[in-house]
Amino acid sequence: MMANKKKLFIITTIPMSFVFFKGQLLVLREKFDITLISSPEAGLYETASFNKVKCYGIKMSREISLFSDVLSLFRLLFYFVKNKPDILHANTPKGSFLSLAAGWLCRVSTRIYYVHGLRYQGESGFKKKLLIAMEKLSCFFATDIIAVSNGVKDHLQQDFITTKEITVIWNGSINGIDLDYFDPAHPDLSNIESAHLIQKYDFVFGFLGRLVGDKGINELVAAFEQLNLEYLNIKLLLVGGYESHLDPLQQETLLSIKTNPNIVHVGFQEDVRPYLEAMDLFVFPSYREGFGISLMEAAAMNVPAISSNITGCNEIIDDGINGFLIPVKDKEAIYLKMKYAIENRLAISKMSAVTRSMIKDKFEQHKLWNKIISFYEGIKH
Structure with a gap:
């Protein structure tokens, strides 16, 4: 009966972040009475309706805004006092800080801080100090801390963010990978090459994610432009939208994307699988990540990767086995590995043959879900 289930409140700053729980919510609702809490946007209500769980909208700003943040804190506090959750599952920096503080104030017995990444790593000066302070407080307010990867766990400890025990569930990642969906043999996959003038003998480099500076897009486009002077049959396929208000690309980069006929920008796509299938090599030169979800998706589609050697x-990437690891912010390293790939297609093909099996062994979704549920049910406070 629903009355016997523990109340689990899952909090994110914006509803878009509930994509991390795709499929998982349907499993969790069998064990818990779930309420999703996020900013009151359409995505919140659509996600709750689809998964047949409760929801409640509380506006939360992604950026630091004192008046707005205090107001959000009190709204969370009042909602928790009224509805008495058993478990808080806090995600994303601002949503976590506010909900964990509110949960601590009203003594929610289990307050989980799920650390997806460390935002302070991409900042400097006063803002970095402020973000570090927020991380420390979020950890202080939490009863349990889960890191999305072993790298995030190491940084939390090395940067003296917390001395509390930190858990990494199985091999990390918040939701694993759905190998039935991300399957190059899936019958629903469409052929997108002809629509984007990609020829049979083109070597296709690709990127999936937000087109912003800290994803390394400036370096990636510059490296491709250099390669494009040397090789004819190459393409760069960019899947994702701009976020000019947060982290705009350089004007030179934007001009290249717009004017180079060998750079194909398709914007945000609901179904990314056909675009991953069209790629020969995924390039992910991000400055910082908690866990590279798009790397897992590419690997599940048999696409090896060039990736920054970061947390x-x-x-996910075993250098020289299922891809290559390169230094952060290094255009020359990106260029050299892309050049190697063009000239050594057989080596890339051999990498493609092992990428999916490596993902299956470490990140298969249903195995991870079972371990997540066991962890939540095993918490005693």
Whole structure:
């Protein structure tokens, strides 16, 4: 009966972040009475309706805004006092900080801080100090801390963010990978090459994610432009939208994307699988990640990768086996590995043959869900 289920409140700053729980919510609702809490946008209500769980909208700003943040804190506090959750599952920096503080104030017995990444790593000066302070407080307010990867766990400890025990569930990642969906043999996959003028003998480099500076897009486009002077049959396929208000690309990069006929920008796509299938090599030169979800998706589609040697990503890519690891913010390293790939297609093909099996062994979704549920049910406070 629903009355016997523990109340689990899952909090994110914006509803878009509930994509991390795709499929998982349907499993969790069998064990818990779930309420989703996020900013009151359409995505919140659509996600709750689809998964047949409760929801409640509380506006939360992604950026630091004192008046707005205090107001959100009190709204969370009043909602928790009224509805008495048993477990808080806090995600994303602002949503976590506010909900964990409110949960601590009203003594929610189990307050889980799920650390998806460390935002302070991409900042400097006063803002970095402020973000570090927020991380420390979020950890202080939490009864249980889960890191999305072993790398995130190491940084939390090395940067003296917390001395509490930190858990990594199985091999990390918040939701694993759905190998039935991300399957190059899936019958629903469409052929997108002809629609984007990709020829049979083109070598296709690809990127999936937000087109912003800290994803390394400036370096990636510059490296491709250099390669494009040397090789004819190459393409760069960019899947994702801009976030100009947060982290705009350089004007030179934007001009290249717009004017180079060998750079194909398709914007945000609901179904990314046909675009991953069209790629020969995924390129992910991000500056910071908690866990490279798109790297897992590419690997499940038999696409090896060039990736920055950063937290999370270096737990997915085994250098020289299913891809290459390169230094952060290094255009020359990106260029050299892309050049190697063009000239050594057989080596890339051999990598493609092992990527999916490596993902299956470490990140298969249903195995991870079972371990997540066992962890939540085993918490005693």
